[in-house]
Amino acid sequence: MAERALEGLRVVELSQLVSGPYCGKLFADFGADVIKVEPPQTGDRARHWGPFPNDEPHPEKSGLFFFLNTNKRGVTLDIATDQGRETLLELLRDADLLIENNRAQTMRDWRLTYDDVSAYNPDLVMISITPFGQTGPYSDWNGYDLNAYHLSATGHRYCGRPGEAPLEHGAFSADFYGANAAAAWGMAALYGRGVVGGGQHLDVSCAEVIAAVFVGAQNIGGYAANNVFERRTGVGMPLGAPATILPCKDGHVWMLALEPGQWNGLAGVMGNPDWMQLEMFQDMFVRAQNADAMYPLIQQWTMEHTKADIMEWCQAAGCPSTAIYTVAEAAEQPHLRERGYIVDIEHPLLGKMRNIGAPFRLPACPGGPASPPPLLGQHNDEVYGGLLGKSDGEVAGLRAAGVI
Amino acid sequence: MANNDNTNPLPLQGLRVANFGWVWAGPVVGQTLSFLGAEVYKVESRARIDINRNLPPFAEGEPGPDRSLQNHAGWAGNGSITLNLKLDAAKELAKDLVAQCDVVVENFGPGAMDALGLGYDVLSQVKPDIVMLSMPTAGLSGPLKDVRTYGMSLTSLAGLDSITGYVGGDPIPVENAFSDPYNGIMGAFAVLVAVTYRDRTGRGQHIDYSQQEAIMQLTGPAFMDYAINGRTEGPKGNRHPVAAGAPHGVFPCAGDDRWISIAVTNDEEWQGLVAAIDEPDWAASDDFAAAADRLQHVDTLHEQLAAWVAQFDDRELAARLQEHGVAAAPVSDVSDLLSDPQFKARGTFIEVTHPLGFKETIYGAYVKNSVSKPVVRPGPQIGQDNDHVFRELLGIDEARYRKLIDDEVIY
Numbered sequence: 003m004a005e006r007a008l009e010g011l012r013v014v015e016l017s018q019l020v021s022g023p024y025c026g027k028l029f030a031d032f033g034a035d036v037i038k039v040e041p042p043q044t045g046d047r048a049r050h051w052g053p054f055p056n057d058e059p060h061p062e063k064s065g066l067f068f069f070l071n072t073n074k075r076g077v078t079l080d081i082a083t084d085q086g087r088e089t090l091l092e093l094l095r096d097a098d099l100l101i102e103n104n105r106a107q108t109m110r111d112w113r114l115t116y117d118d119v120s121a122y123n124p125d126l127v128m129i130s131i132t133p134f135g136q137t138g139p140y141s142d143w144n145g146y147d148l149n150a151y152h153l154s155a156t157g158h159r160y161c162g163r164p165g166e167a168p169l170e171h172g173a174f175s176a177d178f179y180g181a182n183a184a185a186a187w188g189m190a191a192l193y194g195r196g197v198v199g200g201g202q203h204l205d206v207s208c209a210e211v212i213a214a215v216f217v218g219a220q221n222i223g224g225y226a227a228n229n230v231f232e233r234r235t236g237v238g239m240p241l242g243a244p245a246t247i248l249p250c251k252d253g254h255v256w257m258l259a260l261e262p263g264q265w266n267g268l269a270g271v272m273g274n275p276d277w278m279q280l281e282m283f284q285d286m287f288v289r290a291q292n293a294d295a296m297y298p299l300i301q302q303w304t305m306e307h308t309k310a311d312i313m314e315w316c317q318a319a320g321c322p323s324t325a326i327y328t329v330a331e332a333a334e335q336p337h338l339r340e341r342g343y344i345v346d347i348e349h350p351l352l353g354k355m356r357n358i359g360a361p362f363r364l365p366a367c368p369g370g371p372a373s374p375p376p377l378l379g380q381h382n383d384e385v386y387g388g389l390l391g392k393s394d395g396e397v398a399g400l401r402a403a404g405v406i
Numbered sequence: 407m408a409n410n411d412n413t414n415p416l417p418l419q420g421l422r423v424a425n426f427g428w429v430w431a432g433p434v435v436g437q438t439l440s441f442l443g444a445e446v447y448k449v450e451s452r453a454r455i456d457i458n459r460n461l462p463p464f465a466e467g468e469p470g471p472d473r474s475l476q477n478h479a480g481w482a483g484n485g486s487i488t489l490n491l492k493l494d495a496a497k498e499l500a501k502d503l504v505a506q507c508d509v510v511v512e513n514f515g516p517g518a519m520d521a522l523g524l525g526y527d528v529l530s531q532v533k534p535d536i537v538m539l540s541m542p543t544a545g546l547s548g549p550l551k552d553v554r555t556y557g558m559s560l561t562s563l564a565g566l567d568s569i570t571g572y573v574g575g576d577p578i579p580v581e582n583a584f585s586d587p588y589n590g591i592m593g594a595f596a597v598l599v600a601v602t603y604r605d606r607t608g609r610g611q612h613i614d615y616s617q618q619e620a621i622m623q624l625t626g627p628a629f630m631d632y633a634i635n636g637r638t639e640g641p642k643g644n645r646h647p648v649a650a651g652a653p654h655g656v657f658p659c660a661g662d663d664r665w666i667s668i669a670v671t672n673d674e675e676w677q678g679l680v681a682a683i684d685e686p687d688w689a690a691s692d693d694f695a696a697a698a699d700r701l702q703h704v705d706t707l708h709e710q711l712a713a714w715v716a717q718f719d720d721r722e723l724a725a726r727l728q729e730h731g732v733a734a735a736p737v738s739d740v741s742d743l744l745s746d747p748q749f750k751a752r753g754t755f756i757e758v759t760h761p762l763g764f765k766e767t768i769y770g771a772y773v774k775n776s777v778s779k780p781v782v783r784p785g786p787q788i789g790q791d792n793d794h795v796f797r798e799l800l801g802i803d804e805a806r807y808r809k810l811i812d813d814e815v816i817y
Binding site: 005008010024028052053054055065066068069070116133137139140144147148149154155156157158160161162163167168169170171172175178179183186187192193195197198199202203205209210215219220222223224225226227231232233234236239240246247249254256258317323324325329330331335336340341343355356357358359361364365366367369 | 418420443462477547551558565569572584592593596611620623625629632633637638641643646655665669671732734738744766768775
């Protein structure tokens, strides 16, 4: 295997569930040595969240844990004990990056604030990822992706029908946005340690990231100036049409035909029905005003055809409509198979597992998941013995004391 | 425009970026690098104004490509130079700039930069260790590489749209390009990983960044259910994405379109919630005894909870539930972003003065660094860095510079 981009970088991940582990995975994907520190016995909470084979919970068989923790080494450590804390500090002494997503009060209780750890290693970059951030009145609140996401106004503004519930996207959207920002800013902080003169602490609020870069980006300037704001409409684009999701024969399509060339392309695909020539449908803005009349007419046609046909015909005619791929269809795309995005990884309990690959390709130094997530405490001996140089007796002592 | 300040060292000082990116994702790559100290020049032209420069509303109600209030937050930090890349003389100047850059960014379709004579093959001759980030919709290769989408429909190709909507209903569209800023930030991460590799090995490279693949990572948990169990599900509403807890949703509160989010994923939080409601009879039902029971009876559980929530103000209720250890928070609308105490305390949104003199509100550093504080510059005004780049950086003399402007090469 070619040398990977982040070889030589050591990351300690004191994180559970989604945000911190996904951030750690991004570093692990590109060759950093990521050591995941989990509580003894129970491990990362994600081990207890599914999907599991046949929905039977098993701490080594969580699909969520698998996806988020490939390429990492795993150790167990009871941070709440003095010995556990000392051992973690030993690990941090030679580390470049600490990624944690615990509640701020928990880190204070553990005496593992940035001030605490930077005293041991001033070059350490520390990333804290939480739903609300380290400062502000909500900083000690309990929270999950759902709470952070909806605090950002993303659902209220952009997802759902008027008068009905604002929607998350069915994913861990805010957690991923936070993890992504943490990785980019963390990578910069690591890159520039020489310029900056050492490490620093990065405080990431998942709610703040998505509120700023997605909702704030295209709403806050107008709201601040004019004191008016928009809400979700349930339609892809309320002011231009067609631009929304419609049902078709075997699922759904994203129907888009805004510019004249796109609309004419769609008309050709649909066999140039007379209604498409009417004055009331002659530009995207007028069509939006007459959307209630237009969408049923388009839908009559989409219901007769498959998403694959509609996408193929529209794309060929210069109209950017696409199929709404189910998760299965997305996974089975020939396009992604040809690009090598879907990978197989052998796991001791799960056997050959399909997984999705790196988020981007570096031709000179390829990345992506290659080794399975660690079993709970799998690398205790090689990390505590090999890396920290503890004797067999010392490791056995930690084990007997329940610290690892 | 450089972000240099000796009292506030930024980690990417000395990194220079030519950003051919347009609309939203590409400019956010430049913004992210700029916030962290890189010198970033968006390369654009009056010959074909970037469509995002014409997004209403405009400053003081006056339309113009330098006055789009809806655009400036997402672009702030990028500098701007103007080159009419249809002209050979402009292409040569672009190459001269790239020769002095570390990074090139673009988010056109595959092959567009080659067609301009500014593909990786050419630019890597001009600057052998250049890191070039190309981020088309579906990557640089494969049968779908020329697919056309809008930012808001790109997620359809990643399976993400299929799980967005009310449970049991059709997929509901997300009404803006959710993946654009996500890919902009991830694109910056990709650049920094490649630059780290370049510093160690001397080798640049051409990053093949598929926006489809990067955003499909959010579908990962659902993908694993398909990989493991062959199961593929429709819209998940606000339910827990991997069914690890209930209640898990948003519930209407007192007032117009006011809601609260409540997420319970363990017994301790459930007991906290029951205590906060003052131990109602319904909560003692066997239907809600264990986590698995609550998931099985999630619809009735949500009905019961909604009936109780409806009487409360969302903020007061969130604070009350938090006192009992329950993960609850107000559901913001856009106006709350400026008034919510958390965003206010963190200075999430800031007022700045645009180079043209008007004030505007944009977002600032959306990550808080303990040492390096981004210097957030508004705009950019189109062509604001022409003098600096063409005269100082490229060393073009006054007479030639004037001629290039008169000939609409610098335009």
